[in-house]
Amino acid sequence: EAAVTQSPRNKVTVTGGNVTLSCRQTNSHNYMYWYRQDTGHGLRLIHYSYGAGNLQIGDVPDGYKATRTTQEDFFLLLELASPSQTSLYFCASRAGLGGGETLYFGSGTRLTVL
Amino acid sequence: QQKVQQSPESLSVPEGGMASLNCTSSDRNFQYFWWYRQHSGEGPKALMSIFSDGDKKEGRFTAHLNKASLHVSLHIRDSQPSDSALYFCAVSSSGSWQLIFGSGTQLTVMP
Numbered sequence A: 001e002a003a004v005t006q007s008p009r010n011k012v013t014v015t016g017g018n019v020t021l022s023c024r025q026t027n028s029h030n031y032m033y034w035y036r037q038d039t040g041h042g043l044r045l046i047h048y049s050y051g052a053g054n055l056q057i058g059d060v061p062d063g064y065k066a067t068r069t070t071q072e073d074f075f076l077l078l079e080l081a082s083p084s085q086t087s088l089y090f091c092a093s094r095a096g097l098g099g100g101e102t103l104y105f106g107s108g109t110r111l112t113v114l
Numbered sequence B: 001q002q003k004v005q006q007s008p009e010s011l012s013v014p015e016g017g018m019a020s021l022n023c024t025s026s027d028r029n030f031q032y033f034w035w036y037r038q039h040s041g042e043g044p045k046a047l048m049s050i051f052s053d054g055d056k057k058e059g060r061f062t063a064h065l066n067k068a069s070l071h072v073s074l075h076i077r078d079s080q081p082s083d084s085a086l087y088f089c090a091v092s093s094s095g096s097w098q099l100i101f102g103s104g105t106q107l108t109v110m111p
Helices: none
Strands: A004-007 A010-013 A019-025 A031-038 A042-049 A065-068 A073-078 A087-094 A109-113 B004-007 B010-014 B019-025 B030-038 B045-050 B054-058 B061-066 B071-076 B085-093 B099-101 B105-110
Touching (some): A004 A087, A010 A019, A019 A031, A019 A087, A019 A109, A042 A065, A073 A087, B004 B085, B019 B030, B019 B105, B030 B061, B030 B071, B045 B054, B045 B061
Parallel strands (some): A010 A109, B010 B105
Antiparallel strands (some): A004 A019, A019 A073, A031 A042, A031 A087, B004 B019, B019 B071, B030 B085, B085 B105
C-alpha cells in the first residue's frame, strides 16, 4: 500500500498567523495534490504538482501557496490564515495521469483558525 | 467546471442489508468513475473504479455504470457495521490531471 504521511495531525492558529502543512510520499509518485474537505463540499483541490519545482493551481487556491521541494515533499503554506481556512486538509499522490491510476491519501491535518 | 452529484446525502441500512449509492457526472469526456471510502479519522481510500458500461464486482461491492446517462451506482450487499463510512464518487477526465469529487454519501450500517 502506497504511503503518504502528513504532519501535523492537528494545528490551531490565530487569524493572521502563518501555517505550514507538510506531506511526504515514499511511493516515487510524480503527482501530488492538496485538497481541503468541508461538509457539503466534498474534497476540493487547492494545488497540485507533477515534480520538484512544479506547481499547478487548483480550484480553490485563494489564500494558499504550495511548494514541491523534492519528489517526496509537498508543502501547503497559509501566510495570513483566516477563519474560512478552518478545514480538514488532505495530501494525496499518484503515479501517473491515466484515469485508472489510484489516488492515495494521507491521514489528514485538521486546521483550526481562531 | 464539471460537477459530480451524489445521492443520497445520508443512508442507513440494517446489518446484512443492501446499500445503494448514486452518482452522476456532467462531463461527457470522463474516463473513469471512482468510488472512495473514508472512515472517521482517516483519509479516503480507493474502493474501485469503472470505465465500461455494465457491472463490475469486487467482493460485496458492485459498481454499475451507464455511460449514456453518465450515472454510476455502488451497491454493497450484506452490509457490515465496518462499512459505515463516508463514500465519495470521483471522476477522471481525458486530459485532466485531477479527480473531481462529489460531496459524499454518509452510510450508517446499524447492528
